[in-house]
Amino acid sequence: MRYAVYFCPAEGSGLHAFGRDWLATETIPGIAPERLRELLINVRRYGWHATLTAPFALATNASYDDLHQKLIPIAQHVEPFELPLALDTLGGFLALRPSGDQTAINNLAERCVRELNPLRAPLTDAAWQRRANGLDEVELALFRDYGYPYVIQRYRFHMTLSARTNNAEEQALREWLTEHGADHCSAHIDALTISREPAAGQPYEPIARIPLGQPA
Numbered sequence: 001m002r003y004a005v006y007f008c009p010a011e012g013s014g015l016h017a018f019g020r021d022w023l024a025t026e027t028i029p030g031i032a033p034e035r036l037r038e039l040l041i042n043v044r045r046y047g048w049h050a051t052l053t054a055p056f057a058l059a060t061n062a063s064y065d066d067l068h069q070k071l072i073p074i075a076q077h078v079e080p081f082e083l084p085l086a087l088d089t090l091g092g093f094l095a096l097r098p099s100g101d102q103t104a105i106n107n108l109a110e111r112c113v114r115e116l117n118p119l120r121a122p123l124t125d126a127a128w129q130r131r132a133n134g135l136d137e138v139e140l141a142l143f144r145d146y147g148y149p150y151v152i153q154r155y156r157f158h159m160t161l162s163a164r165t166n167n168a169e170e171q172a173l174r175e176w177l178t179e180h181g182a183d184h185c186s187a188h189i190d191a192l193t194i195s196r197e198p199a200a201g202q203p204y205e206p207i208a209r210i211p212l213g214q215p216a
Helices: 014-023 033-046 064-076 103-119 125-131 137-146 167-179
Strands: 002-007 050-056 081-090 093-098 159-164 186-189 191-197 205-211
Touching: 002 064, 002 103, 014 033, 014 186, 033 159, 033 167, 050 103, 064 103, 064 191, 064 205, 081 103, 081 167, 093 167, 103 137, 103 186, 125 137, 159 167
Parallel strands: none
Antiparallel strands: 002 050, 002 191, 081 093, 081 186, 093 159, 191 205
């Protein structure tokens, strides 16, 4: 079982509605339905979110309650804030990315990563061998220290929209997403969401939402 800390838009928000409609989309002009399912299969499995702390297994001496309790003071000391978003690419896949100052979200993600790190199970040799190839020196050090290479100075807030595409597929997706408001989205960062992977390969499920800026 693995846990992650996400930003998930509040139900009823415009960003929540946008993501719900996108993940339910079955047809897009220029892309075969079976190919669209391939492009969205992992997006649907992980859910409509932005990662603050990447999925990790708990150490043998840590519990879910420890994780939840660690997040409460982090959430208490951060007031909700707005993060304007725009359609962008990251590592070859489409995503919603910040279009303005990212200091607040970067600081929040860094604090989550650093303070939850003692609860994380040690990195396995198999995980290192699987992911270390192609990382630069900074990413290798972050991977070794935090179990994931894209944290702290390499963190990039993003809400993934698809798997990697070719140029024609990207253009077709961009046209649909733009027409449906992708360039007018804003994230109201108002809570930390704990999501859980019950077993390897199963969909992630949100199990706790901890509001920002509120007493325990």
